[in-house]
Amino acid sequence: MGNRGMEDLIPLINKLQDAFSSIGQSCNLDLPQIAVVGGQSAGKSSVLENFVGRDFLPRGSGIVTRRPLILQLINAKAEYAEFLHCKGKKFVDFEEVRQEIEAETDRLTGTNKGISSVPINLRVYSPNVLNLTLIDLPGITKVPVGDQPVDIEHQIKDMLLQFISRDSCLILAVTPANTDLANSDALKIAKEVDPPGLRTIGVITKLDLMDEGTDARDILENKLLPLRRGYIGVVNRSQKDIDGRKDIRAAMAAERKFFLSHPGYRHMAERMGTPHLQKTLNQQLTNHIRETLPALRNKLQSQLLSLEKEVEEYKNYRPDDPTRKTKALLQMVQQFAVDFEKRIEGSGDQVNTMELSGGARINRIFHERFPFELVKMEFDEKELRREISYAIKNIHGVRTGLFTPDMAFEAIVKKHILKMKEPSLKCVDLVVSELTGLIRKCTEKLGSYPRLREETERIVTTYVREREGKTKDQVLLLIDIELSYINTNHEDFIGFANAQQRNMQTNKKRAMPNQVIRRGWLTINNISIMKGGSKEYWFVLTAESLSWYKDEEEKEKKYMLPLDNLKIRDVEKGFMSTKHIFAIFNTEQRNVYKDLRQIELACDSQEDVDSWKASFLRAGVYPEKDQAENDEAGPVDTFSMDPQLERQVETIRNLVDSYIGIVNKSIRDLMPKTIMHLMINNAKDFIHSELLAYLYSSGDQTSLMEESVDQAQRRDDMLRMYHALKESLKIIGDISTTTVSVPAPPPVDDTWMQKDPSPNLQHRPAGGVPPPSRPPAVRGPTPGPPLIPTPAFGAPPIPSRPGPQPAYGSASQDPFSAPPQIPSRPARIPPGVPPGVPSRRPPAAPNRPTIIRPAESSLLD
Numbered sequence: 001m002g003n004r005g006m007e008d009l010i011p012l013i014n015k016l017q018d019a020f021s022s023i024g025q026s027c028n029l030d031l032p033q034i035a036v037v038g039g040q041s042a043g044k045s046s047v048l049e050n051f052v053g054r055d056f057l058p059r060g061s062g063i064v065t066r067r068p069l070i071l072q073l074i075n076a077k078a079e080y081a082e083f084l085h086c087k088g089k090k091f092v093d094f095e096e097v098r099q100e101i102e103a104e105t106d107r108l109t110g111t112n113k114g115i116s117s118v119p120i121n122l123r124v125y126s127p128n129v130l131n132l133t134l135i136d137l138p139g140i141t142k143v144p145v146g147d148q149p150v151d152i153e154h155q156i157k158d159m160l161l162q163f164i165s166r167d168s169c170l171i172l173a174v175t176p177a178n179t180d181l182a183n184s185d186a187l188k189i190a191k192e193v194d195p196p197g198l199r200t201i202g203v204i205t206k207l208d209l210m211d212e213g214t215d216a217r218d219i220l221e222n223k224l225l226p227l228r229r230g231y232i233g234v235v236n237r238s239q240k241d242i243d244g245r246k247d248i249r250a251a252m253a254a255e256r257k258f259f260l261s262h263p264g265y266r267h268m269a270e271r272m273g274t275p276h277l278q279k280t281l282n283q284q285l286t287n288h289i290r291e292t293l294p295a296l297r298n299k300l301q302s303q304l305l306s307l308e309k310e311v312e313e314y315k316n317y318r319p320d321d322p323t324r325k326t327k328a329l330l331q332m333v334q335q336f337a338v339d340f341e342k343r344i345e346g347s348g349d350q351v352n353t354m355e356l357s358g359g360a361r362i363n364r365i366f367h368e369r370f371p372f373e374l375v376k377m378e379f380d381e382k383e384l385r386r387e388i389s390y391a392i393k394n395i396h397g398v399r400t401g402l403f404t405p406d407m408a409f410e411a412i413v414k415k416h417i418l419k420m421k422e423p424s425l426k427c428v429d430l431v432v433s434e435l436t437g438l439i440r441k442c443t444e445k446l447g448s449y450p451r452l453r454e455e456t457e458r459i460v461t462t463y464v465r466e467r468e469g470k471t472k473d474q475v476l477l478l479i480d481i482e483l484s485y486i487n488t489n490h491e492d493f494i495g496f497a498n499a500q501q502r503n504m505q506t507n508k509k510r511a512m513p514n515q516v517i518r519r520g521w522l523t524i525n526n527i528s529i530m531k532g533g534s535k536e537y538w539f540v541l542t543a544e545s546l547s548w549y550k551d552e553e554e555k556e557k558k559y560m561l562p563l564d565n566l567k568i569r570d571v572e573k574g575f576m577s578t579k580h581i582f583a584i585f586n587t588e589q590r591n592v593y594k595d596l597r598q599i600e601l602a603c604d605s606q607e608d609v610d611s612w613k614a615s616f617l618r619a620g621v622y623p624e625k626d627q628a629e630n631d632e633a634g635p636v637d638t639f640s641m642d643p644q645l646e647r648q649v650e651t652i653r654n655l656v657d658s659y660i661g662i663v664n665k666s667i668r669d670l671m672p673k674t675i676m677h678l679m680i681n682n683a684k685d686f687i688h689s690e691l692l693a694y695l696y697s698s699g700d701q702t703s704l705m706e707e708s709v710d711q712a713q714r715r716d717d718m719l720r721m722y723h724a725l726k727e728s729l730k731i732i733g734d735i736s737t738t739t740v741s742v743p744a745p746p747p748v749d750d751t752w753m754q755k756d757p758s759p760n761l762q763h764r765p766a767g768g769v770p771p772p773s774r775p776p777a778v779r780g781p782t783p784g785p786p787l788i789p790t791p792a793f794g795a796p797p798i799p800s801r802p803g804p805q806p807a808y809g810s811a812s813q814d815p816f817s818a819p820p821q822i823p824s825r826p827a828r829i830p831p832g833v834p835p836g837v838p839s840r841r842p843p844a845a846p847n848r849p850t851i852i853r854p855a856e857s858s859l860l861d
Contacts, residue, residue: 038174046236
C-alpha cells in the first residue's frame with residue numbers, strides 16, 4: 001500500500017524523531033503532522049479506523065474525543081499498539097486500546113465532559129497501514145450538552161488552533177456530505193490558519209447517506225466549492241455495520257463497489273476512497289516534509305555549531321586508551337601554564353571587557369594602590385615641625401646651638417623611612433591575594449578532574465606563599481638599605497643652601513598647570529533633596545582645579561573648584577546604598593560648594609574610588625590624617641619658637657621633604673621590580689618546569705586523574721547530543737536525495753469561504769433537467785438566500801472513466817444507457833430555460849441557484 005517513495009521517506013523521519021527524542025528536543029521541532037478536524041459525528045473516527053484497519057476509538061453520543069490523540073501509524077509485520085504513558089506494554093486486543101483511551105481521557109479531564117490539550121500518544125504497528133502520523137482532535141461543537149462547560153466552543157477552538165496553526169501541520173478537514181458544505185466548521189477554521197489553502201485537504205464522508213437523486217460530484221470535482229488541494233470522498237461503515245462487527249476490509253470493498261457503481265462517481269472512482277486518500281496524504285506529506293527540511297537543517301546546524309567548541313576536547317576521547325590519563329595530565333598542566341601566563345602578561349584572545357583581571361589588577365596595585373598608601377602616610381605639617389624642634393633641642397641638650405644639627409635631619413628622615421615598611425608589605429599582600437585568585441580561576445579548566453585541580457591549586461599556592469616570605473624579606477631589606485646610609489650627595493637632593501632659600505609655601509608639589517589628570521563620571525551624593533538629590537556629572541580634574549559639567553561634551557560647566565587647601569576623607573556607605581563614597585573638604589573649615597562643607601562623590605566600585613584617589617594625589621590633594629593618630633600625638637606646645645630655632649626647623653623640614661621624596665621615588669620604582677622578580681616570574685617558571693614533577697610525586701596518578709561523576713555525565717550527554725545532531729543532518733541529506741516533490745496545485749477562487757454561508761446550498765443531481773413532477777431536494781435544514789456558486793479556476797481536467805469505452809457519444813438521453821463521457825456531458829440549465837433548449841452557464845451569473853437533476857440509472861444496478 002502507498003507509494004514507494006513514501007515508504008522510504010517516513011522511516012527516515014521516524015529516525016529523525018527518535019534522534020531528537022534521545023536529546024530531549026522532540027517537542028521543539030516542528031516535524032510535519034496531519035491534524036484531523038471536523039464537527040461531531042462527521043466520521044473522523046471512522047476515517048482513522050480505516051487507516052488502522054481496526055476498531056479502537058471510543059464511540060458514543062456528544063463529545064467523545066476530549067483530548068488530542070497523536071496517532072503514529074507504522075508499517076510492521078506484527079499488529080499491536082503502544083501508548084507513551086504505558087511504556088513497554090503492547091496492546092494486541094484493540095478493545096483494550098479503546099478502554100485505555102477512555103481511561104486516560106477520564107484520568108486527566110474527569111467525567112464531566114471537560115477537555116484537555118495534553119495529547120494521548122498512540123503508536124499502531126500493522127502490516128495494513130502506511131507510515132503516517134495523524135492527530136485526532138475533539139469535534140467542533142457549539143452548544144454545551146449535559147455537564148459540558150458553558151465555554152466548550154471556545155475551549156475546543158483554542159485547542160484546535162494550538163495544533164493546526166503551526167506551518168508544519170497539514171489539515172484534514174472532514175465534512176459529511178449530508179450537511180451543508182458551505183457551513184462546514186472544519187473548512188472555516190482551516191481557512192483561518194491557512195488562507196492560501198496549501199495545507200488543507202478536504203474529505204467528504206457519508207456520500208451514501210445523501211438524499212436520493214442528489215450527489216456531490218461538483219464538490220468532489222472541485223468545481224462548486226473549490227479548495228486548492230481539492231476533495232476526496234470516502235464511505236465509512238454505518239453505526240449498524242459497527243454494531244454488527246462488520247469487518248473493515250469488507251467495508252473498504254463495499255466502498256470501492258459504491259464508487260464504481262454510482263453513476264455520479266464511477267468516472268472518478270480511482271480518485272475516491274480510503275486507499276486513494278492514504279496515497280494522497282503520503283504525497284502531500286512528502287512535499288510538506290521537503291519544504292520543511294531547510295528550516296530543520298538550519299536549526300540543527302546552528303545547534304551543532306554552538307556545540308563544536310565544547311565538544312572539541314572530547315572528539316578523540318577513548319576511555320580504553322591506557323595512555324589517556326598521562327596525555328590528559330600533560331595537556332592539563334600545559335594548559336594551566338599557558339592560561340596563567342596569559343592572564344599575567346595579557347592576551348588578545350578572550351579579553352574580559354567587564355572588569356580588570358589578572359595582570360591588569362596587579363598593575364593597578366603597583367601604580368595606584370601602592371603610591372596611594374605611601375602618600376597616605378604624608379606627614380602633617382604641624383606635627384613635623386614639632387618633631388623637628390624637639391629633635392634639635394634634644395640634640396643640643398643644655399647648650400644653645402649655633403648651627404643646624406645634621407643628626408636632627410637624619411633622625412627625622414629615618415623615622416619616616418621606617419613608616420614605609422607597612423605600605424610596602426601591604427603591597428606584597430595585595431599582590432599575593434590577586435595571584436591566589438588568579439590561580440583559582442586558572443584551575444577552573446581542570447574541573448574535569450577534581451583531585452588534579454585540588455592538588456594543582458595546593459602546590460602552586462604553597463609555592464606562592466613561600467615566595468611571599470622571601471619577597472617580604474627582600475622588601476624589608478630595601479627599607480634597611482635606605483636606612484643604612486643617608487645619601488645627601490644625591491643629585492636630586494636640594495642641599496643645605498637651597499633649603500634655606502626655599503619658600504615655605506612650596507610644600508606642595510603640583511603637576512604642570514592646566515594639565516588634565518583625569519576625566520570621568522561621578523555622582524554628587526549630598527546635594528539638597530529640594531534640588532533633586534544625588535546627581536551624576538562629568539568631572540574634569542586638572543593640576544589646579546576640579547570642574548564638573550552636565551555631560552561629556554563639556555559645554556555646560558556647572559562649577560569649578562580650586563584645589564587649594566583641599567583634602568580627601570573616606571565616607572561610610574549607606575545601609576541601602578550600592579555606591580562607594582569619598583569626600584572632598586577644605587582644611588580651613590570653609591564651604592566647598594555653596595552651603596556644603598564637603599562634597600560626597602560616589603562611584604560604582606571601590607576600584608573606581610581608589611583610582612580617583614590616586615588621581616587626586618597626582619594633583620596634590622592628599623588624604624586626611626586619621627583622627628586617632630592626632631589624638632595620640634598629645635597636646636601641642638603653645639610656646640613660640642625663637643627666630644633662630646624657627647629658621648633651623650624650616651631648613652630641616654625642607655631637607656626632609658626633599659630626601660623623603662627621593663626615597664619614595666626609589667621605593668615606588670623598586671617594589672614592582674622586586675615583586676615581579678621574586679614572586680610572579682618565579683611562579684611562572686615553577687609552573688612551566690617543576691609543577692608536573694610535583695604532581696607526579698604527590699601520589700597515585702590513577703586517583704589523581706579520576707574524573708568527576710558530573711563531568712563524565714556532562715561529556716557523555718554532550719557527545720550524545722553532538723552525534724545525534726550529526727546523524728539528524730545525515731538523515732535530512734538522505735531525505736533530500738531520495739525523494740521528489742510534486743508542485744502545488746494552482747490557486748482556486750475560494751472567496752466562497754469568506755462570504756456569509758448559505759444553508760440552502762443544493763447538490764447537483766446526476767442528470768440534466770429536474771422532472772417537473774418532483775420539487776428540488778434541499779440539503780440544508782434552514783432556509784436562506786441562495787449561495788452564489790463560483791466556477792472552478794485552474795481546476796485540473798477530469799479524466800474519462802478507465803476501461804473500454806462504448807459509443808456513448810450520441811445525444812441520446814436513454815435512462816438505461818451508460819452516462820456519456822465527460823467532454824460531451826451537457827451543461828447545467830438554469831430554471832428559466834425550457835428543457836428542450838440547450839444552454840451554457842455564463843461565467844458569472846449573479847444569484848443563480850444550483851440545479852438538481854434526476855439520478856441516472858446504472859448498468860450495474
